[in-house]
Amino acid sequence: MQPLRDAIGNPRRDAVLARRAQRMKAQQEEYQEQLRRAAEQKRAEHEAARPVCAGCGTKFDNDRWESTRFSPEPGHRWHPTLCGPCEDKTLAAQDQAERDRLAAEAAATAEKARGWRSRFRPGQAQGDPGQAS
Template identity: 75%
Template sequence: MKAQQEEHQEQPRRAGEQKRAEREAARPVCAGCGTKFDNDRWSNAAASRESGHRWHPTLRETCEERAVAAADQAERDRSEAAAPATAENARG
């Protein structure tokens, strides 16, 4: 009887452990560095799957900052490269 009672009490604990393990297995990882998302980043990424210039739901904050900085630099580089060509066309 006591063993049955212990088994009955053990079931919810095991179910909880199983649920936590499944949740942890589903936790996304950063596409940049492979580190698992923290809970806040996971919930924010899940809320909006659309990426944009300053929002990368598949990256952690640190990797996202690097990606945004790289995109900004690439944009500046393109602008600087286009400036001489635009000036020459204007002189025409």
């Protein structure tokens, strides 16, 4: 059972409803296009803000970028401007420099200690207080 007007049909009403549906579809497509453009612009801005490594110039991956954004200030063993491989190389160079410095200090200390002790050993240099005449 349906009303008589619906059973007979109303061509003008059907045309209005069809135009309204067509307009709504066009508006929906335009809105979806605006959303797509806004998302694309946001992605482009996000990529433009992505930092690059100060050593080699490659862009940071997402994990590295997140760790540099949310981590504390740079420290002795952390370089937020370098990518992982460059940071590893830098840390290895710092470690080697530290080992070289410690070895040089140890050699200097040994040389200084050897020179100081040699004055008290018998039979070394002349005028040595260890040799009594």
